[in-house]
Amino acid sequence: MSIENEELVAFFKVLADANRLKIVGLLAQRPYSGGELAAVLGLKASTVSHHLSRLAQVGLVSARAEGYYSIYRLEEKALQKTRLLFSHTNLVSVAAGVDVDGYDRKVIGDFTRPDGSLKEIPAQRKKLEAILRYVVRDFELGKRYSEKQVNEILSRFHEDTASLRRELVGAKLMEREAGGGEYWRI
Amino acid sequence: MSIENEELVAFFKVLADANRLKIVGLLAQRPYSGGELAAVLGLKASTVSHHLSRLAQVGLVSARAEGYYSIYRLEEKALQKTRLLFSHTNLVSVAAGVDVDGYDRKVIGDFTRPDGSLKEIPAQRKKLEAILRYVVRDFELGKRYSEKQVNEILSRFHEDTASLRRELVGAKLMEREAGGGEYWRI
DNA sequence: AAATCAATTCGATACATATCGAATTGATTT
């Protein structure tokens, strides 16, 4: 579905050259032989051959043999594919292979000891939130905890359980019953 | 009007990198700080800064200062410009600055002596046509010539005036009066 | 004022590639 990431990079790499763009522009008007393109662009035949080869690799141009000439033409099919290149869904899919939890993992690595406990509670908002997401994983979803139970679990991470508890609620990762006693994970 | 050639090359150059594409994909979902992007992509901050700078150069992303963070976001305006990137008229305009007569000039250089006369008459069709376009320029548009006058002009280029005359008519660069005598340039 | 933090800049390095000339290939013409 849509266009593979590597394929997309290759596509842009091919277009990211002034002379190849000119070739595309010329072929948009009529087919050309390699020699004609070389003369028109002021390049050597070997250079043009290289460019045409790269354009062909991504399917932008195709060649037809005619005598000892090669006549190149633009591939309309490849151009149609470009219509949706910059649509939102396609852009999002570009980031699909990315490890989106990398930031949390880095922060967790910085602030935890080998046994998983916290060296300290981060003062910075973003880092604190990453740590809170880390801590909250020890609470089961759908289960209710008394304040005492909450503190016991939090004490595995840091002695300042009151702060952790308050921040977890503030960050909307846990919720507290209106009346008083019980907590649960959101 | 439309998009300048150099600007277009710069645009593709910027997109022609896997990590920059990923950044675009991530920013398509929400704004990120440089540090977050570095962590998510597994790159150093300096590298990400470099990429963001290049993306900003072509207007694809913009930065907003927040504390000592820089929050980057995708520029929707730049994305809209891409809608017509691959339209026929835009592609043709890419070749606008190109010297389309380069081929003729090359052939003419190959087949003429310093005084402008022909070393020989090309046997190959394409080259012959280029030479004929060169020769026919010595005839005025709208003026009628007798066969004798035609031969006199052609003799400046080559002794085989009969061949040149016949080819000029065959290539539809000149026309001959049905009855017989006179020629004119088309 | 000093320490901290993210971002940026700078210099160095490693890798990719545009371009050319020379040699080769495949086809056509003589």
Add this chain to the structure above:
DNA sequence: AAATCAATTCGATATGTATCGAATTGATTT
């Protein structure tokens, strides 16, 4: 069969740039 021609391939060179670490900048916090 030999000569000619366009195209392609190959090797070398020069340029561009992605990446990193170190140093610097600008802002915030202590």
